[in-house]
Amino acid sequence: MTEPEQLIIDMGRKARAAFSKLTGVSDAQKAAALKAAARHLRDNQSMILAANQRDMKSARERDLSDSMLDRLMIDAERLEAIAAAVEHVAVLPDPVGQIIDRTERPNGLLMERVRVPLGVIGIIYESRPNVTADAAALALRSGNAVILRGGSEAIQSNGAIFDAMVTGVVEAGLPADAIQLVQTTDRAAVGAMLKASGLIDIIIPRGGKSLVKRVQDEARVPVLAHLDGINHIYIGKDADQDKAIAIAVNAKMRRTGICGAMETLLIDQDYPAPGPLVRALLDSGCEIRGDDAVLELDERIVSADESDWDTEYLAPILSVAMVDGVDEALAHIAEHGSHHTDVIVTEDADMAENFILRADSAIVMHNASSQFADGGQFGLGAEIGISTGRLHARGPVALEGLTTYKWVVRGTGQVRP
Template sequence: MTNPAQLITDMGNKARAAFLTLSGVTDAQKSTALISAARHLRAGAATILEANGRDMESARDRDLSDAMLDRLMIDESRLEAIAAAVENVAELPDPVGQIIDRSERPNGLMMERVRVPLGVIGIIYESRPNVTADAAALTLRSGNAVILRGGSEAIESNRAIFEAMTAGLAEEGLPENAIQLVQTTDRAAVGAMLKASGLIDIIIPRGGKSLVKRVQDEARVPVLAHLDGICHTYIGKDADQDKAIAIAVNAKMRRTGVCGAMETLLIDQDYPAPGPLLRALIDAGCEVRGDDMIMELDPRTVPADADDWNTEYLAPIVAAKMVRDMEEAVAHIAEHGSHHTDVIVTEDSAIADEFIRRADSAIVMHNASSQFADGGEFGLGAEIGISTGRLHARGPVALEGLTTYKWVVRGTGQVRP
C-alpha cells in the first residue's frame, strides 16, 4: 500500500494537472458539470443514505457526542439540501476573470487586477459529509482543484458523495482529478497534506478545535480557518422584548452544534425584561450558567465559572452575564470572543452602529440571530467555511474567497526610460 506521503504527492500532482486543464474550461462547462453532479447525488440517494447509516452505526458504537451525530447524519431532506446547494453554486456568477479595478497610467499603460483561482486547495474536515459536496462544488466553480480529507467517522458517506460528484464531472468531460478524496483514514495523510508545500496552495480546516489547532501549528502552506465559534448576543437596554426572546432562543437552540450558535448571552443591566428572556431559554431546554445577577433572576440557573466565558459548548448550554452598557459588552467580547459572529439586539440605531463599528468580528449583526452565519444565508451559495483571520478572506468563504488576483498590464509598445 502507498505510504501517506507518497499518496498525497501523487494526488497533488494529479490535482495540479487538473487545475491547469480547468483554466481552459468555460464557465458554462463548469456550471453544467455541477448540475450533472447534483443529478447524480439525487440518483444515488439510496447508496448515499445506506453509506451514512453505516457511519451512524459506527459513530454510536464509538459514543460520539450528540452534536457530532447531528453533524454526521444525512436523511432524505438533508441530501436534497446538499444537491440543491450544488445547483445553487452552479447558478452563481463565475468570479474568475472578473476585473476588480482598472486604471490608466500617465504613459498610457492600462493596469487591471483580475480574479484568478487559488490553485490546488486542501480541505481537512470532520463529521459533516455535506462538506464533501459543498467543497467540491465551490472549488470547481471557482476554477480550483481540491483534495478532500474527511474524518474517519464519515468515510462511507464521503465516498458515496464523492463518487456521485465525480460522476457528474466525467459525464460532462471535465477532469475527474479536479476533485479527489483521500480514501485512507490514516491520520498521517493529514500530516502529509500539511507539509505539501508546492503541491497544495492553501489548506482549509473544518472541524473541532483540536483539528484546527493542529493544522495551524503544523501547516507549511497557508491556512484559512477559524478556531472557535464563541458567538455573543448582546441585549441592549432598548431591545424589543419579543425580538430579544426570539433571537436569543433561535441563536442558541435552533442547532446547538453549529459554529454560529450563541455561546454567551450579555444583557444590559437596564434592559427591563431579563427574567422572561432567561425563562424562555430554560423552558426551551437550555442550561443557563450565569453570574450573580443572572442567578437572582431564575432559580434554575447555575453559577458560571471563569472558563464558561471562553467555551464553545456546541450544546444546549449558554453562559449569561449582566453588563453595565454597550462599552462593557464590547470589552467582554474583545476579551473572550473568537472574532466569529457577534450580535446586538436594540431599537437604538445609533447604539447599533457604534457596536457594529467596534465589535472586531468577521460577522456583526443587528437584530438577527447569529445562526444566519452561513454562506447560503448570505446569498453566497454553499460555503467552504468561516474565516476569522484578517488576511485574504473573512466571514463565510465562498466563490470569491477562493480566488486571488493577478495584475494584467496592457500597453501599446511602451518601454521604460
C-alpha cells in the same frame, strides 16, 4: 517515504495537472458539471443514505457526542439540501476573470487586477459529509482543483457523495482529478497534506479546535482558518422584548451544534425584562450558567465559572452575564470571543452603529439571529467555512474567497525610460 506521504504526492501531482486543464474550461462547462453532480447526488440517494447509516452506527458505538451525531447525520431532506446547494453554486456568477479594478497610467499603460483561482486547495474537515459536496462544488466553480480529507467518522458518507460528484464531473467532460478524496483514515495523510508545499497552494481546515490548531502548528503552506464560534448576543437596554426573546431562543436552540449558534448571552443591567428572557431559554430546554446577577433571575440557573466564558458548547448550554452598557459588552466580547459572529439587539440606532463599528468580528449583526451566519443565508451558495482571520477572506468563504488576483498590464509598445 511513508505510504501516506507518497499518496498525497501522487494526488497533488494529479491535482496540479487537473488544475492546468481547468484553466481552459468555460464557465458553461463548470456549471454543467455541477448540475450533473447534483443530479447524481439525487439519483444515488439510497446508496448515500445507506453509507451514512453505516457511519452513524459506528459513531454511536464510538459514543460520539450528540452534536457530532447531528453534524454527521444525513436524511432525505438533508441530502436534497446538499444537492440543491451544489445546483445553486452552478448558477452563481463565475468570479474567475472578473476585473476588480482598472486604471490607465499617464504613459498609456492599462493596469487591471483580474480574479484568478487559488490553484490546488486542500480541505481537511470533520463530521459534516455535506462539506464534501460543498467544497467540491465551490472549488470547481472557481476553477480550482481540490483534495478533500474528511474525518474517519464520515468515511462511508464522504465516499458515497464523492463518487456521485465525480460521476457528474466526468460526464460533463471535466478531469476526474479536479476533485479527489483521501480515502484512508491514517492520520499521517493529514500531516503529509500540511507539508505538501509546491503541490497544495492553500489548506482550509474545518473542524474542532484541536484539528485547526494542528493545521496551524504544522502547515508548511498557507492556511485559511476557522476557529471556534464563541458567538455573543448583547441585549441592549432599549431592546424590544419580543425580538430579544425570539432572537435569543433561535440563536441558541435552533441548532445547537453549528458554529453560528450563540454561546454567551450578555444582558444590559438596565434592560427591563431579563427574567422572561432567561425563562424562555430555560423553558426551551437550555441549561443556563450565569454570573451572580443572573443567578437571581431563576432558581434553575447554575453558577458559571471562568471557563464558561471561553467555551463553545455546541450543546443546549449557555453562559449568561449582566453587563453595564455597550462598552462593557464589547470588552467582554474582545476578551472571550473568537471573532466569528456577534450580535446586538436594540432599538437604539446609534448604539447599534457603535457596536457594529467597534465589534472586531467577521460577522456583526443587528436585531437578527446569529444562526444566519451561513454562506447560503448570505446569498453566497454553499460555503467552505467561516474565516475568523483578517487576511485574504473573512466571514463566509465561498466562490470569491477561493480566488486571488493577478495584474494584467496592456501596452502599445511602451518602454521604461
